Amino acid sequence: MYQFTDDMRTDIKHIDNQHKELVDLVNNAASLGIANPSKEDMKKCLDFLGQYVIKHFGDEEKLQKESNYPNYAHHKKIHDDFITTFKELYADFEKNGPSPKLSFALSNTLTSWLITHIKREDVKFGKHYATH
Numbered sequence: 605m606y607q608f609t610d611d612m613r614t615d616i617k618h619i620d621n622q623h624k625e626l627v628d629l630v631n632n633a634a635s636l637g638i639a640n641p642s643k644e645d646m647k648k649c650l651d652f653l654g655q656y657v658i659k660h661f662g663d664e665e666k667l668q669k670e671s672n673y674p675n676y677a678h679h680k681k682i683h684d685d686f687i688t689t690f691k692e693l694y695a696d697f698e699k700n701g702p703s704p705k706l707s708f709a710l711s712n713t714l715t716s717w718l719i720t721h722i723k724r725e726d727v728k729f730g731k732h733y734a735t736h
């Protein structure tokens with residue numbers, strides 16, 4: 605089980621709350637992988653993630669623009685790349701249905717997102733936001 609840890613904190617309350625939701629989602633996705641999910645469960649998970657990323661990325665990018673964040677373009681590209689990966693996973697689901705391979709890819713993508721993106725990029729933005 606993953607936990608929201610201090611090194612993931614941006615100190616922007618709204619963003620930290622959204623990241624906590626993502627930690628819950630990663631934990632759910634991991635249990636889906638173990639449980640060999642039904643089509644309905646997997647669709648629910650993917651739909652939630654799709655809505656989450658659109659809302660979360662939009663909120664975060666808005667704060668970055670408002671605070672003239674100098675790394676905005678770089679950060680947005682990472683968000684856009686994640687959306688591309690997500691669309692590929694969704695297309696795989698629509699074509700082939702749920703599978704252990706898809707659960708594993710989803711869980712891996714989300715985990716790597718937590719580790720590499722929130723800890724490195726979002727926390728860096730949090731520091732900028734605190735001083736802008």
Ligand code: FEO
Nearest residue numbers: 661664722725726
């Ligand atoms: Fe929290 Fe940059 O995504």
